[in-house]
Amino acid sequence: MADEELDDTNTAESLGRYLKSVRLGHKMTLRDVENATGKEVSNAYLSQLESGTIKKPSVHVLYALSTSLGVPYETLMERAGYIVPSGQKTEGQKHGKAATYSIDNLSSDEEKELLNYLNFIRSKRK
Template sequence: MEQEFGRFLKELREQRGLTINQLASAAGISGSQISRIENGLRGIPKPATLRKIAEATGCSYEELMERAGYLQDQGAAEAEIVPEWATNKDKRDFRKMLEDDGELMFDGIPLDREDRQRIKDVLTGLFWEAKQMNKRKKPKQD
C-alpha cells in the first residue's frame, strides 16, 4: 500500500508541476518526508498530513484518504460501523455534525471552524488507525 500511495503522490506532484521542495513548502512538511513517502520508505501519512498535501496540490482530501487506504466502500463501511440496534438518532454522523454551521461547544467553549477541522482531522486519523489495527488482528483458531 505504501508503494502504491507513493507512486500516486509522485504522479500527482508531477502533474501539478511541483518539485518535492515546492510541495513540501506549500504543505508545511519536510521535503525528506515527501521523498520517503514517494519512495515507499515511510508508511502511509496520517490524515492531518494528507489534508496538508490535499490543500497544497488542489487534490480532494477524500481522494487522498481513499488512495491511502483510509476510506473504503461506503456501503461496506456502513454495514461494519452501525450496529443493528442503532436508532436513526444513534446513526448521526459525527463528521457531518462538525461540518454543520450550527454552534458547537466543548467544555463550555464555542468551537470555531478551525477547531472543528482539527477535531475532525484527529478523529478521522484515530478512527482509521483503529480500523486498520482491527484488520491486522487475526482471529484465534480453535
C-alpha cells in the first residue's frame, strides 16, 4: 500500500467531496449555494473548495456553508481533518457528588469552562 495518506490533500479532498455530495443531495447548483449564503461564498470559490484547491477555509466560510447547506458545523470540521474531541467528556463514571468543595455551585457555563481547564491542567502534567 505505501500510500501517503498523511497528506493534507486527503482531508481537503474529503471536505470537498463531502460538500459536493451534500450540495448535489440538495439538488443545488454552485450558484444556488452562493445565493443561499447571501453571496458570502462565491460559486467559484465553492468550486475550489469542492475540488480541494482550498484546504484551510476560514471560520466564516465554513460557518456560512454549514448553515446554508443544513449541515452541522462540527461535521464540516471533521471532514476538514479535525476529529471533534467527544472523548473530552468521558462518560464512564460513577458519581459521588461530594459537595464539600466551594466549587459547588457553578453555572453550567462555568462548569463547562472549568472542566475544560481541568482537562488542560491534567494534560499539562503528563
